[in-house]
Amino acid sequence: NAGVTQTPKFQVLKTGQSMTLQCAQDMNHNSMYWYRQDPGMGLRLIYYSASEGTTDKGEVPNGYNVSRLNKREFSLRLESAAPSQTSVYFCASSGGTTYNEQFFGPGTRLTVL
């Protein structure tokens, strides 16, 4: 099993450009998550999807949109990238209960110039 996969691994954008980060999991998990990681800030939740067909905002949703395409895939879209969105983005999945751990992908390192 591949676990959680993310594409691309690295991306450089210019201010105002758009892009979609892709995430897929093969563990038949109900819940999926998008985080951003910035130095000294830990991980902050952008959006999550508790089940196929549902999405909810997390702590820092502004400037992002998500799509839960099916049970396996959860994408994150930046419509008009800003330098403040320079970060490392992680996708995660879990069984969805409060005691289920989350499994993380390898991350996408995004730079917005």
Place this chain on the structure above:
Amino acid sequence: AQSVTQLGSHVSVSEGALVLLRCNYSSSVPPYLFWYVQYPNQGLQLLLKYTSAATLVKGINGFEAEFKKSETSFHLTKPSAHMSDAAEYFCAVSGRGSQGNLIFGKGTKLSVKP
């Protein structure tokens, strides 16, 4: 509301010395607690989790953590540090009603000196 505080953004120990990484939580419901490790340029990997079955939890790579309700703490320890333990460590909390969402601490970077 839930929150996590990790004391010390950087901890440095000598190889063979005790590792102690501190985590205090705040939760209005019985918490579930997790420690994750992140090696450079990688995603997070679960070290151990507390789900109320036992207060002393053993994890991978010789790490363990003890849940102390009276101190609202879940500190991570390892008796003898190894060079390969150098990484960033994150404490996280979830609880009933959180839909499985985790609240992460800001992380503690562990350095191990030879």
